[in-house]
């Protein structure tokens with residue numbers, strides 16, 4: 686089933702929603718329209734009970750080249766600079782938290798170049814799998830900007846402060862294997878089998894206990910801000926909820942009956 690959008694495509698294939706950035710001639714650079722559409726598509730995927738895994742990818746040879754640098758061309762050319770803070774607040778600041786908080790596993794399938802806010806978008810996803818043809822750059826510094834759209838927060842959490850700073854102040858374009866070495870992506874797949882490899886991972890995640898995955902995301906995202914004692918208490922409270930799910934019962938029964946579990950995400 687395909688949902689109608691202008692700059693992205695959303696296709697639900699069984700339990701997996703594929704969200705595809707669809708401006709291939711611009712390497713899927715982000716516009717305000719695209720940001721709004723992503724926000725809406727991720728909200729829908731989050732609430733659609735049929736969806737148990739979301740994949741974000743790009744059409745054509747790019748994943749996402751970051752902010753569309755032509756969006757404010759007229760303002761720049763006339764010498765009137767755009768109000769960047771306002772633009773960030775009304776687009777990325779709405780969309781990025783929705784991606785991060787999606788209560789389903791979210792895979793960034795980095796099929797090609799990811800730059801600037803395109804990298805931030807990938808970092809907002811839970812698992813990053815890169816094609817061996819992908820390239821990644823914190824492009825911001827090359828146009829005199831700092832990492833935004835969550836990049837200053839998400840990148841150090843993925844690769845540590847030192848590597849995050851190096852990538853951010855050099856703007857180096859790194860290949861997929863270097864991204865794997867520094868922990869920016871968790872796996873690299875050959876371009877020829879990329880879609881199949883991502884699909885296999887997506888269905889595997891979609892067959893897991895979806896509520897436990899949502900709770901694990903929320904727990905891990907909040908944990909750095911807690912004391913150990915508070916984290917233990919939070920674990921106990923959430924574990925009590927998980928203990929009441931059908932998937933917990935199914936998991937335990939399948940174990941004792943020595944069979945594969947059939948989780949339903951409830």
Ligand code: T3D
Nearest residue numbers: 710711712714750751752753754755772798800801802824
């Ligand atoms: O205003 C605010 O809100 C500030 C927020 C900023 C957030 C950001 O994301 S800042 C960073 C913005 N992104 C960049 O600076 C990256 C710019 N692009 C590049 O450096 C290169 O295109 C890449 C390294 C990503 C890929 O290089 P390559 O050689 O593979 O492709 P290409 O030939 O440069 O690009 C192909 C086409 O896409 C080309 O158009 P053309 O010549 O065929 O008509 C190019 O202009 C277009 N394109 C690529 N990136 C962007 C873009 N068009 C608009 N905006 C882009 N970001």
